[in-house]
Amino acid sequence: MIRLVVFDIDGVITDGTVIVDMNGTEQKKINLKDIDAIFELHREQFKLAAITGENTEIVHYFEKRFPWDYFYCGAKKKTEILREIEQKEQLKPEEICYIGDGKYDVEPLEYAGLGICPADAIDRAKQASNMILQKEGGQGCLWELVQILKDYNSQELPVNYFYQRLEEHENIFKKMASDRKVTDTVMAVAEDICEMFERNGQLFLCGNGGSAADAQHIATEFVSRFYKERPAMNAEALTVNTSTLTAIGNDYSYERVFARQLEAKAKNGDMLIAISTSGTSKNVLEALRYARKQGIRTVMLMGDHEVPELQEICDHVVKVPSKITPRIQEAHIFIGHTIAEYVEHKLFGEKL
Structure with a gap:
C-alpha cells in the first residue's frame, strides 16, 4: 500500500518549459487539474513530499502553494532524501x-516501490518506472496519478x-x-543458432506442460517470420501429441518421449x-543427455x-531470476x- 507520494516539480507539476521576459524574469505554467490532484491526494490522507533540484523564487512559490509534509x-541526491523521509515516517x-x-x-x-513518470519523460526515466502516464508533465497527468x-x-x-502481477x-x-550473465548468454545462444542455420542445421525445441506451448510458439517464429519476408528457417518443436506420448511411453518410458524423437530426426x-x-x-x-x-x-x-x-549436459543455461512459474514462462517467450x-x-537483414 502506498502511503507517501513524492514529486519532482519541473516536468511533472509544470510542463518543463520556462518563459523569460525582457527583464529576465522566469515564468512557468501549471495546469489547474494538477493543482486539484495534489489537494485530492492530501484529502485522501497520503503524505506528500516534493524534491527539486532548483532553488528559485518560483520553487518557493510551489512550496507555499501546496500542503506538503x-x-x-x-536537491540532487534525491534517493538519500527519500531514505530520510522513510526513516522519519x-x-x-x-x-x-x-x-x-x-x-x-x-x-x-527505481528505489521507490512504485515509480511513475509522465508520457514525455526521458527514456532512462521511463525504463526505471513501473508505470508511464498517458499525459505529459504539466498537462493534467497528476489526475491520472490520483486514480492509479x-x-x-x-x-x-x-x-x-x-x-501486483505487473x-x-x-x-x-x-x-x-x-x-550481464543472463543477457550475454541469451545473445550467445542467438549467435550459435545463426551459425547452426548457416551450416544447414536444424533447431529443435522441447518442453512439458506450459513449456510445450512455449516451445511450439518459439519454433513457429523461425518457420514463419518475425518481421521480414524471408525463407523459412528449419526449426521444430518436438511433439507432445497423445499418440506419440502413449506409444513411446508404453514401449519405452515417458522419460524417453523427446529423446526418441531426437534419435529419429536430429544429427550432429x-x-x-x-x-x-x-x-x-x-x-x-533425458533429451539433453x-x-x-x-x-x-x-x-x-x-x-x-x-x-x-545441467553444467555437464548443456552448452548454455539461461536462468530467469524467479521461481514463479507464470512469470518464468513470460520471460521465456520474451x-x-x-x-x-x-x-x-x-541472417536476412541485409540480404532482403
Missing part, C-alpha cells in the same frame, strides 16, 4: 510512490491484482536486464533448446533453481522472441 529544494520503500521525469529522477524511480493510487491501494478491486513481471525483467551439428521452469523435468533432461552424446548443441531455459547436472528477431535480422 516535506519539501526539499536545491517509519515507512518501507514499497510504501513510497515517486513521480519524476529527468536524469536525477532515475535512481529514486486509489486503485493500487484498494484490495477489493480486481485492478489491484493486475498491478509489478512481479517488471521486477523480473529489470533483474534480467541488469544481469543440430541444436536443442529445452524449456523447463524448474529444470528438473525427467523427459527434458541424448543430444549431448550425439554432438547436438544444448540450451536450457529455466527458472532460478539449482540443477548441478527470450525466444529476442533470439528469433536477432537471428532473422543477422
Whole structure:
C-alpha cells in the first residue's frame, strides 16, 4: 500500500518549459487539474513530499502553494532524501510512490516501490518506472496519478491484482536486464543458432506442460517470420501429441518421449533448446543427455533453481531470476522472441 507520494516539480507539476521576459524574469505554467490532484491526494490522507533540484523564487512559490509534509529544494541526491523521509515516517520503500521525469529522477524511480513518470519523460526515466502516464508533465497527468493510487491501494478491486502481477513481471525483467550473465548468454545462444542455420542445421525445441506451448510458439517464429519476408528457417518443436506420448511411453518410458524423437530426426551439428521452469523435468533432461552424446548443441531455459547436472549436459543455461512459474514462462517467450528477431535480422537483414 502506498502511503507517501513524492514529486519532482519541473516536468511533472509544470510542463518543463520556462518563459523569460525582457527583464529576465522566469515564468512557468501549471495546469489547474494538477493543482486539484495534489489537494485530492492530501484529502485522501497520503503524505506528500516534493524534491527539486532548483532553488528559485518560483520553487518557493510551489512550496507555499501546496500542503506538503516535506519539501526539499536545491536537491540532487534525491534517493538519500527519500531514505530520510522513510526513516522519519517509519515507512518501507514499497510504501513510497515517486513521480519524476529527468536524469536525477532515475535512481529514486527505481528505489521507490512504485515509480511513475509522465508520457514525455526521458527514456532512462521511463525504463526505471513501473508505470508511464498517458499525459505529459504539466498537462493534467497528476489526475491520472490520483486514480492509479486509489486503485493500487484498494484490495477489493480486481485492478489491484493486475498491478501486483505487473509489478512481479517488471521486477523480473529489470533483474534480467541488469544481469550481464543472463543477457550475454541469451545473445550467445542467438549467435550459435545463426551459425547452426548457416551450416544447414536444424533447431529443435522441447518442453512439458506450459513449456510445450512455449516451445511450439518459439519454433513457429523461425518457420514463419518475425518481421521480414524471408525463407523459412528449419526449426521444430518436438511433439507432445497423445499418440506419440502413449506409444513411446508404453514401449519405452515417458522419460524417453523427446529423446526418441531426437534419435529419429536430429544429427550432429543440430541444436536443442529445452524449456523447463524448474529444470528438473525427467523427459527434458533425458533429451539433453541424448543430444549431448550425439554432438547436438544444448540450451536450457529455466527458472532460478539449482540443477548441478545441467553444467555437464548443456552448452548454455539461461536462468530467469524467479521461481514463479507464470512469470518464468513470460520471460521465456520474451527470450525466444529476442533470439528469433536477432537471428532473422543477422541472417536476412541485409540480404532482403
